[in-house]
Amino acid sequence: MNSAELIAESGRIVDVAGKDAPLTVRGLTVSYGHKPAVFSVDASIPAGSMTAIIGPNGAGKSTFLKGVLGVVPRLSGEVRIFGHPFAQSRKRVAYVPQRASVDWDFPARVIDVVLMGLYVDIGLFRLWGTRHRQQAMACLDRVGMADFADRQIGQLSGGQQQRVFLARALAQNADFYLLDEPFAGVDAATERAIVDVLKSLRDEGRTVVCVHHDLSTVTDYFDRVLLINVRRIAEGPTLTTFTPENLQETYGGRLAATHIDELRLSAG
Amino acid sequence: MTFIEYFITALTLQAGYNSALVAIGAGLLGLAAGGAGAFIFLRKRALVSDAISHATLPGVGLAFIVMVAFGGDGRWLPGLIIGSAISSAIGLLCVEWITRQTRLSEDAAIGAVLSVFFGLGIVLLTIIQTMSSGRQAGLEGFLLGATAGMLISEAATIAVAGAIAALCVFALRRPMTLVAFDAEYAATTGINVRLTDLAMMGLALIVTVIGLKIVGLVLIVALLIIPPVCARFWTNQVGPMIGISAVIGGVSGYIGAALSSAASSLPTGPIIVLVAFGFFVLSLLFSPLRGALASALRHWRFQRRVHRRQGLLALARNEPIYDGLTLRILRQSGLIRRDNVATLRGRAAAEKSLRDEARWGAVRRLFPDDSVLDRYDGLTPIEDVMTRDQIADIDRSLCEREGMA
Numbered sequence: 250m251n252s253a254e255l256i257a258e259s260g261r262i263v264d265v266a267g268k269d270a271p272l273t274v275r276g277l278t279v280s281y282g283h284k285p286a287v288f289s290v291d292a293s294i295p296a297g298s299m300t301a302i303i304g305p306n307g308a309g310k311s312t313f314l315k316g317v318l319g320v321v322p323r324l325s326g327e328v329r330i331f332g333h334p335f336a337q338s339r340k341r342v343a344y345v346p347q348r349a350s351v352d353w354d355f356p357a358r359v360i361d362v363v364l365m366g367l368y369v370d371i372g373l374f375r376l377w378g379t380r381h382r383q384q385a386m387a388c389l390d391r392v393g394m395a396d397f398a399d400r401q402i403g404q405l406s407g408g409q410q411q412r413v414f415l416a417r418a419l420a421q422n423a424d425f426y427l428l429d430e431p432f433a434g435v436d437a438a439t440e441r442a443i444v445d446v447l448k449s450l451r452d453e454g455r456t457v458v459c460v461h462h463d464l465s466t467v468t469d470y471f472d473r474v475l476l477i478n479v480r481r482i483a484e485g486p487t488l489t490t491f492t493p494e495n496l497q498e499t500y501g502g503r504l505a506a507t508h509i510d511e512l513r514l515s516a517g
Numbered sequence: 518m519t520f521i522e523y524f525i526t527a528l529t530l531q532a533g534y535n536s537a538l539v540a541i542g543a544g545l546l547g548l549a550a551g552g553a554g555a556f557i558f559l560r561k562r563a564l565v566s567d568a569i570s571h572a573t574l575p576g577v578g579l580a581f582i583v584m585v586a587f588g589g590d591g592r593w594l595p596g597l598i599i600g601s602a603i604s605s606a607i608g609l610l611c612v613e614w615i616t617r618q619t620r621l622s623e624d625a626a627i628g629a630v631l632s633v634f635f636g637l638g639i640v641l642l643t644i645i646q647t648m649s650s651g652r653q654a655g656l657e658g659f660l661l662g663a664t665a666g667m668l669i670s671e672a673a674t675i676a677v678a679g680a681i682a683a684l685c686v687f688a689l690r691r692p693m694t695l696v697a698f699d700a701e702y703a704a705t706t707g708i709n710v711r712l713t714d715l716a717m718m719g720l721a722l723i724v725t726v727i728g729l730k731i732v733g734l735v736l737i738v739a740l741l742i743i744p745p746v747c748a749r750f751w752t753n754q755v756g757p758m759i760g761i762s763a764v765i766g767g768v769s770g771y772i773g774a775a776l777s778s779a780a781s782s783l784p785t786g787p788i789i790v791l792v793a794f795g796f797f798v799l800s801l802l803f804s805p806l807r808g809a810l811a812s813a814l815r816h817w818r819f820q821r822r823v824h825r826r827q828g829l830l831a832l833a834r835n836e837p838i839y840d841g842l843t844l845r846i847l848r849q850s851g852l853i854r855r856d857n858v859a860t861l862r863g864r865a866a867a868e869k870s871l872r873d874e875a876r877w878g879a880v881r882r883l884f885p886d887d888s889v890l891d892r893y894d895g896l897t898p899i900e901d902v903m904t905r906d907q908i909a910d911i912d913r914s915l916c917e918r919e920g921m922a
Contacts, residue, residue: 320701336707344705351699355559356753365698368691369706401753421706 269332271296271425271456272317277326279309279316286312289326290481294458294473296424299451301461301471301487305500308478310460311347311429318344318427330425340369343423345414347430353403353410360398362413363388366420388419393442408439415443426450428459432466444470467491520779527775536778538672539664543731543770543789546675549682550728550737551744551766553720555759556686558745559697560714565612566721567738568627572608573601573726574638574734577659581645591645592655594671594730598678601659602726608634609718662733662786664774671730678727682720686759693717694755731774732786740766743793750804769793821846822896826870828852832859833867873899879911 272294279287287309294300302310315321317328319335330338343366363385364377371381389395392412397405405413411431418426426447432440447457447470458475461467467474467487474491476482476499483495523532530537557566580600581591589596608630615626642656655663695703696713704710721741728737748762773789805811820842828843829852838844838857847853852863859867876899899908 315701318705320704339705339707342705344702346699346702350701355698356749356755356758357698358754361754362698365695365702368695371691403753417702 270294270329271331272458273327273329273332274317275327277313277316277328278324279312279321280324281312281321285324285479287316287477288479290477292475292481292484294456294475296456297451297454298473299447299457299459299471300473300475301459301467302475302477303461303464303467303491303499304477304482308499310477313477314344314427314429314458314460318342338425340421341424343418343421343426345418345426345428345431348407348410348414348433353405355402357402358398359389359394359400359402359405359413360385362402363416363420366417369421385416385420388416389413391419391446392416406436408435411435412439412442415446419446423455425456426458428457430460430462432459432461432463464496524775524779527778528772532775532778535664535667536775538669539667539731539778539785540771540774542667542672542675543664543774543785544767545679545770546724546728546731547740547744547766547768547770547789547793548763549679549686549766550724550740550770551748551763552683552686552759553717553724554741554766555745555748555755555762556689556693556697556717557721558742558749558762559694559755560717562623562714562718563738563742564624564627565609565718566725566741568612568631568634569605569609569718569722570725570734570737571631571638572605572611572634573729574604574635574659575641576601576604576638577656577729578638578641578645579604581656582641582648585648594668595674597659598674598726598729601729602722604634605722605725606719609715609722613715658733659729660733660735661784662729662731662736662789664731664777664785667730675727675730678723682723682727683763685716685720685723686763689713689716689720690756690759731770732789736786736790739790740769740793743790743797744769747793747796747800750800750807753806765793765796769796825850825852826896829863829867829870830874832863833871875915876908876911879915883911883914 270293272292274290274292277287277290277292278285290309290313302313304310312321316323316326317330317335319328328335331341332338335342360382364381366388367381367384371377386395386398389398392415394409394412394416397409397413402410402413415428415431418428428447431443431447435443447459451457459471461471468491471487473485474487475484476490476495478499478501482499483490526532527536527540530540554566557563577597577600580597583600584593584596585591611630612623612626615621615629616623645656692703692708692713693716695706695708696710696717700710703713724741725734725737728740732740744766745758745762747765748758748760751761752758769792770789773792774785776792777783777785777788800808802808802810824840824843824846827840828838828847831838831843832847832853838847844853844857847863848855851860852866853859874895877893880893880899880903899911903911
């Protein structure tokens with residue numbers, strides 16, 4: 250039904266799975282050992298949208314992202330990014346990994362991490378120019394971390410680390426941003442700053458996909474959801490897809506009944 | 518000539534042709550080892566280089582046997598280097614393959630490969646001992662390094678290979694840095710992580726095989742790892758770290774070679790490693806960034822600040838102070854008298870501490886989300902993080918609250 254799915258958005262008809270959509274996934278399966286972490290998942294993300302990938306712990310949300318980006322090997326399935334295999338669309342994609350995935354005692358300053366986002370641009374031999382430094386500083390400024398440029402990354406708080414990771418992705422100036430749990434363990438001020446940046450990216454016509462944990466903020470932050478529990482449970486606009494029924498199916502018994510009731514109430 | 522005089526002559530390359538060759542060769546080797554080792558250290562794969570170095574031994578033995586079988590001189594260094602490079606490359610690929618294809622962890626794979634290859638090498642060396650042309654082969658020198666009678670061609674081989682390794686370090690610094698910091702992100706930007714890792718280990722391999730003659734295969738891992746460990750103490754940036762690491766490696770090689778030529782009974786490789794270890798001890802103790810003395814000093818100062826602050830708050834609230842250290846610190850800074858009664862200055866400082874606490878409380882109420890709250894540690898004076906205007910606002914809000922109460 251995906252390829253045929255048409256939704257009305259602000260009076261326009263948008264083909265959700267258009268040929269050059271930011272992301273089209275067909276039957277993606279990723280497996281660690283002999284147990285699929287993600288099994289035959291389809292997804293299609295339209296341009297200019299902000300999508301939350303939602304599911305319980307161990308449901309394969311992060312693995313789905315990594316499978317899409319080829320960081321972990323795919324067992325089967327097809328992934329198209331802007332209508333091409335990822336290798337050809339690489340420069341239009343920026344990935345923000347989980348904060349906890351790196352060693353923050355690494356010898357680098359905040360600005361050095363952001364400059365990593367420009368490696369592809371600069372190539373192997375050229376030295377950093379003032380232009381690159383300014384670019385990196387602008388990205389830091391956008392996440393409110395310009396004052397920390399020369400700070401050693403090990404001295405940052407969790408929220409600050411997350412902002413630096415986002416700034417590095419911004420430096421890539423991509424059209425499609427994939428973030429793995431950007432709000433995990435960050436302070437309220439950081440969460441707001443990150444949401445603002447992501448929404449501004451979307452308003453510029455770029456596409457954002459986040460693995461997201463906090464069900465209470467989904468309706469505020471995201472206009473689309475992709476519910477995953479190894480298999481795809483549902484995908485679509487938040488309004489019609491983020492329903493108690495779908496959540497029940499995604500989380501099974503693991504989501505407290507009271508939480509579902511809350512959502513039912515807030516959904517009105 | 519005394520030992521010291523001879524050492525200085527050796528340092529200034531005046532101690533004869535062979536000593537000068539060895540010192541320059543060892544310096545270049547150390548430079549390349551320090552540079553390549555920096556990435557291995559950052560990628561946390563120090564032990565893989567140990568597997569690589571031990572896996573060179575069967576290659577040395579086989580190369581000798583093959584060269585003798587073809588009627589050549591079995592001790593021809595380039596031939597031995599090529600042989601050792603091939604066998605250690607095989608060892609490296611074995612570690613890689615075992616780790617990827619089985620559920621064994623890398624350290625288990627390293628242990629297996631290291632010991633099997635080394636054992637095989639020792640067997641081959643024993644066989645060579647029994648060959649008629651093998652008596653004076655001197656291949657045992659490759660275990661711990663043997664520099665007596667080094668040829669100009671051998672030194673040149675080491676110099677060229679060292680220069681190539683240094684160039685490769687420069688060329689690969691960006692992908693290797695990114696892979697070491699964040700391999701998954703690196704993969705999404707189009708860097709081939711596996712190839713980068715192989716290139717990094719390839720560099721270690723080059724350093725190892727050219728280091729066989731000088732440092733020997735047992736200890737070469739030390740020359741790869743000690744310099745970056747030292748360098749990490751002195752800097753928080755990758756670029757300078759590679760530079761410092763290379764310089765420490767180079768200087769260790771040079772001084773070590775000079776020392777061992779001054780006392781010709783001392784083996785070159787172990788002396789070089791001991792010199793590098795000397796740099797490690799110096800860094801560990803004296804680095805202002807991460808050194809032991811600096812941390813101890815920081816901790817001591819911090820503890821005193823905490824006690825002072827606690828003591829002042831207790832004074833302001835007219836609570837008794839029981840902690841001996843707190844009393845001593847307050848007395849030393851003239852904030853209380855011998856009978857533990859606050860001096861005038863002590864009173865003022867105590868009131869100031871209490872006001873700061875109240876102001877911080879107001880900051881928490883007024884700006885609950887502000888990142889400035891990260892700076893609250895109960896010690897930082899509020900003037901350090903807030904402007905005068907902000908503090909005035911805070912005080913106004915405090916007054917209003919008091920008024921309401």
